[in-house]
Amino acid sequence: MKEIIVPANPDNIAIVTEYINAELEAAGCSEHDRVQIDVAVDEVFGNIAKYAYGQEEGTATVRVDVSGDPSAVSITFIDQGIPYNPLENKAPDTTLKAKDRRIGGLGVFITKRIMSDVNYEYIDESNQLTIRKVIG
Numbered sequence: 001m002k003e004i005i006v007p008a009n010p011d012n013i014a015i016v017t018e019y020i021n022a023e024l025e026a027a028g029c030s031e032h033d034r035v036q037i038d039v040a041v042d043e044v045f046g047n048i049a050k051y052a053y054g055q056e057e058g059t060a061t062v063r064v065d066v067s068g069d070p071s072a073v074s075i076t077f078i079d080q081g082i083p084y085n086p087l088e089n090k091a092p093d094t095t096l097k098a099k100d101r102r103i104g105g106l107g108v109f110i111t112k113r114i115m116s117d118v119n120y121e122y123i124d125e126s127n128q129l130t131i132r133k134v135i136g
Helices: 010-026 031-052 106-114
Strands: 002-007 059-067 072-079 117-123 126-134
Touching (some): 031 059, 031 072
């Protein structure tokens, strides 16, 4: 398992994505799976950067593990921000027009749809969200 620690700032999404993509490339991940993982990473890290620490500054640890048969990638995002389980949110009503939907929740909804598994835990005063995808 490898990890990177960066300031929880939207400007660092590119750094995190590049770091993860290097691991995915080394694992022989298909472009289709990589694009889906990139979308999920953008959503998860973006939410941490925008909301985890309020007006304060903080960091995010991103752990990447590629293993198993079939191969799967697990990416764990860890922050010490406000305790928050995004998986408890009610899914947005996608039958409504965008202008009629409440703001928020669509990124988590999309992430849950494109990943094989999404899990949240609050451990040692840290939010830990793990996204996992079987890759080809």
